Amino acid sequence: MPEHDPEQELGPKISSAFRSQADAASELRGSGLAGEARRRVRKRRQALTMAAAAAVVAVAIGGVWNVAGSQSPSSSTAADSSSKEAAGSATGSGKTPPGIVAPREEVGCPPDHPILKGGGPNAVAEGTGLDLATQVSGLQACRYGLTPGATTLLGQQRFDATVAQQVIDAIKVLPERNPDLPVFKCTPRDAQPSEAIVLRFDTPEGIREVWVEYDGCDSAGFFTGSHTYGLYPAPLKLFMVGSVRPGGGTFLSALKGW
Amino acid sequence: MEAALAAAEARTGPIDFELWVTEKADALLRFAYVLTGDTALAEDAVQDALTTACARWSRVSRADDPEAYVKRMVVNAHISWWRRFRRREAPSPDPIRSAPAAADGATARAESDAVWALCATLPDKQRAAVVLRFYEELSYAEIGVLLHCAEATARSHVHRALAALKTTLSKEGAEDA
Numbered sequence: 173m174p175e176h177d178p179e180q181e182l183g184p185k186i187s188s189a190f191r192s193q194a195d196a197a198s199e200l201r202g203s204g205l206a207g208e209a210r211r212r213v214r215k216r217r218q219a220l221t222m223a224a225a226a227a228v229v230a231v232a233i234g235g236v237w238n239v240a241g242s243q244s245p246s247s248s249t250a251a252d253s254s255s256k257e258a259a260g261s262a263t264g265s266g267k268t269p270p271g272i273v274a275p276r277e278e279v280g281c282p283p284d285h286p287i288l289k290g291g292g293p294n295a296v297a298e299g300t301g302l303d304l305a306t307q308v309s310g311l312q313a314c315r316y317g318l319t320p321g322a323t324t325l326l327g328q329q330r331f332d333a334t335v336a337q338q339v340i341d342a343i344k345v346l347p348e349r350n351p352d353l354p355v356f357k358c359t360p361r362d363a364q365p366s367e368a369i370v371l372r373f374d375t376p377e378g379i380r381e382v383w384v385e386y387d388g389c390d391s392a393g394f395f396t397g398s399h400t401y402g403l404y405p406a407p408l409k410l411f412m413v414g415s416v417r418p419g420g421g422t423f424l425s426a427l428k429g430w
Numbered sequence: 431m432e433a434a435l436a437a438a439e440a441r442t443g444p445i446d447f448e449l450w451v452t453e454k455a456d457a458l459l460r461f462a463y464v465l466t467g468d469t470a471l472a473e474d475a476v477q478d479a480l481t482t483a484c485a486r487w488s489r490v491s492r493a494d495d496p497e498a499y500v501k502r503m504v505v506n507a508h509i510s511w512w513r514r515f516r517r518r519e520a521p522s523p524d525p526i527r528s529a530p531a532a533a534d535g536a537t538a539r540a541e542s543d544a545v546w547a548l549c550a551t552l553p554d555k556q557r558a559a560v561v562l563r564f565y566e567e568l569s570y571a572e573i574g575v576l577l578h579c580a581e582a583t584a585r586s587h588v589h590r591a592l593a594a595l596k597t598t599l600s601k602e603g604a605e606d607a
Contacts, residue, residue, distance in 0.1 A: 178589065178592040178593060178596050179588070179589075179592060181596070182545075182592050182595055182596060182599075183563075183564055185541065185542075185545055186545055186549070186560060186564045186595070187564040187565065187567075188542060189541070189542040189543075189545035189546050189549070190464045190546075190549075190561065190564060190565040191565070192539070192542045193463070193464065193542065193546045194460040194461075194463055194464050194565075197460070197463045197469060197472075203455075205451050205455050205476065205477060205480050206447060206448045206451035206452070206455075206480065206484070207448075208477060208480075208481075209447075209451070209477065209480040209481040209483070209484040210447075210484055212477075212481040212484075213481060213484045213485045216481075216485070
């Protein structure tokens with residue numbers, strides 16, 4: 173018995189079925205499509221214009237607030253003293269994007285942080301690493317340049333309690349390492365990352381840290397001193413903003429969506 | 431020459447869109463209906479595609495074949511994840527052959543209904559590939575471009591769909607006999 177090509181056998185039937193069904197679908201309503209399309213486009217453009225205007229107003233207000241803030245340090249000090257417990261939930265409102273709050277001097281990034289002394293990600297001192305089950309009320313992300321002889325604070329960004337908790341929630345579900353990241357063999361000198369980020373969380377017990385390594389060729393991930401979590405983009409994109417966002421990194425090159 | 435330029439310029443004007451839609455709406459809706467198998471979804475997909483086309487009409491209207499361009503938008507919208515997600519909220523009855531075997535002149539109609547009902551059971555991409563192949567009569571290379579897959583994958587979609595249809599039709603043919 174000869175084998176028929178199913179395309180030749182069924183093709184005409186399918187073609188005919190499609191055409192007859194399309195012919196029979198008389199209830200299809202073609203009138204007003206263009207008008208409705210124009211109306212929707214107008215509506216979209218109006219929404220975009222409104223959003224852009226709102227963004228411009230927000231930026232303008234933020235700019236004025238920053239100028240005012242920088243000219244009268246006493247007012248920011250007053251604001252700080254009134255909200256020492258809540259990390260900027262009030263001070264941040266209306267002048268910066270959601271989740272990012274104004275830096276506070278007393279919780280700013282220390283210019284001589286231990287990470288600058290090298291020693292790798294396991295050098296998180298005992299008692300300073302964050303237990304991810306701890307309740308947090310804010311986060312200061314500190315980006316440090318680790319190039320020998322030129323160590324420095326590259327940038328810092330303060331986040332409110334919501335973002336701080338989101339970062340923890342995104343980290344604590346991660347496995348110990350990300351198998352998709354490349355594995356390198358390199359000399360100890362090359363293994364040294366050129367930069368790293370220290371996440372300094374406000375907790376009832378004081379500042380607790382998570383070190384984030386994403387450069388060099390030795391190790392990558394989130395380090396608490398007692399636990400290691402693999403480097404994945406979900407937590408990174410929450411805090412890698414503004415001056416804390418690196419231009420790149422050995423392991424970041426292999427990650428997408430950070 | 432000036433007249434040609436003026437005509438070309440006029441093609442980008444607002445009235446051109448209305449005229450074009452008036453002329454092509456029927457074909458677009460029929461295509462979308464065959465693709466989706468549902469009048470409401472078809473109208474929805476065409477409306478969304480026309481809205482997108484309207485927003486960038488000056489570019490769409492300069493395409494070699496604006497109708498093909500808009501049909502591509504309809505296909506993209508149909509196979510996009512969010513539209514599939516939205517469709518899940520409106521469950522349809524079990525896809526079984528609804529047309530009984532009929533005698534005389536009604537046989538062709540019954541077979542057409544059966545094929546239509548069976549096509550409704552195909553996964554979205556397979557159905558889209560079948561529609562593009564047998565309704566739009568596109569080559570596998572063209573289908574691959576439209577479905578964002580390789581030509582071989584497009585061919586595979588169609589052949590899998592045909593195999594499934596053939597199996598079901600054969601089985602039901604045996605049951606009818």
